Amino acid sequence: MSNIDATFAVGSKSFTAVAINTASKTGEWIQSKLGDYSTLHTKYSQHDLVTEVDKGAEMMIRKLIHTHFPTHSILGEEGVEPGPEASRAALEEISDAEYVWIVDPLDGTTNFVHGFPFFSVSIALAHRGEVIVGIVYNPVHDEMFVAEKGKGAYLKGKPMRVSGEKQLSEALIATGFPADRDHALAHNLKGIQALSPKARNIRASGSAALHMAYVAAGRLSGFWEIGLNAWDLAAGALLIQESGGQVTDTLGAPYQLGVRNVVASNGHIHSEFAAELRNAEATGF
Numbered sequence: 001m002s003n004i005d006a007t008f009a010v011g012s013k014s015f016t017a018v019a020i021n022t023a024s025k026t027g028e029w030i031q032s033k034l035g036d037y038s039t040l041h042t043k044y045s046q047h048d049l050v051t052e053v054d055k056g057a058e059m060m061i062r063k064l065i066h067t068h069f070p071t072h073s074i075l076g077e078e079g080v081e082p083g084p085e086a087s088r089a090a091l092e093e094i095s096d097a098e099y100v101w102i103v104d105p106l107d108g109t110t111n112f113v114h115g116f117p118f119f120s121v122s123i124a125l126a127h128r129g130e131v132i133v134g135i136v137y138n139p140v141h142d143e144m145f146v147a148e149k150g151k152g153a154y155l156k157g158k159p160m161r162v163s164g165e166k167q168l169s170e171a172l173i174a175t176g177f178p179a180d181r182d183h184a185l186a187h188n189l190k191g192i193q194a195l196s197p198k199a200r201n202i203r204a205s206g207s208a209a210l211h212m213a214y215v216a217a218g219r220l221s222g223f224w225e226i227g228l229n230a231w232d233l234a235a236g237a238l239l240i241q242e243s244g245g246q247v248t249d250t251l252g253a254p255y256q257l258g259v260r261n262v263v264a265s266n267g268h269i270h271s272e273f274a275a276e277l278r279n280a281e282a283t284g285f
Helices: 002-007 015-032 052-068 084-093 109-114 184-195 208-216 230-242 270-279
Strands: 040-042 049-051 073-076 099-107 120-127 130-138 143-148 152-155 172-174 201-203 222-225 246-249 262-265
Touching (some): 049 052, 049 109, 073 230, 099 109, 099 208, 099 230, 120 230, 130 230, 143 208, 152 230, 184 270, 208 222, 208 262, 230 246
Parallel strands (some): 073 099, 172 201
Antiparallel strands (some): 130 143, 246 262
């Protein structure tokens, strides 16, 4: 890890090294708790789960970050009340902060609860609203996806590049099933119905951050989902951008921290991908 730590430094402060170390330690602890949680609650809906592991992981991340950067703000999923309005308010509250760490301590809680091995730790750092560091860590396979603004994206020390598919018909894409069963899910299902005949195939594995990391690594051609939050997207968006891909909202506006309805791709299929969602009225807007 020492070579990675030396490579990813911003100015005089090793923001990326801290993010890598924090994600690694948190992921290791989460992995040790697989099958060993004791409390399970619902948040926004019966499909939106939280355990003491989610909360403990966020506490660990906060402590590790504040040990190095005590003045930085942290926006973490478990520190925000459930629901889109609370998410928007929390983002607005930290909008003037110089440095904000954006954290999903356990993205894929439902998978974790069921022992399905597809979950991740997502950590991003934004400077004046622009994401400059993005880390997604898959503890099951010990894969650390790392990106730094303007310096590329890496997995196991090797540069990542998005896939080369030129058409949607060649593309393996992914999505999710949102916790908001009234609005977001309906739009996502319309998107699935529209895209299923057009794409090579669709996957829905339950961690938006890890899906986006897979787009960056070229394992998926694209990803879309309606009703996500900053902590779901920030790290993955930078990973994709630094791997040569494209991230916008479902209407085509460039990614920024307030985006909730997202389309991410290798860039080649992006226009066709987004157009299919618009034609199906599945943009979430």
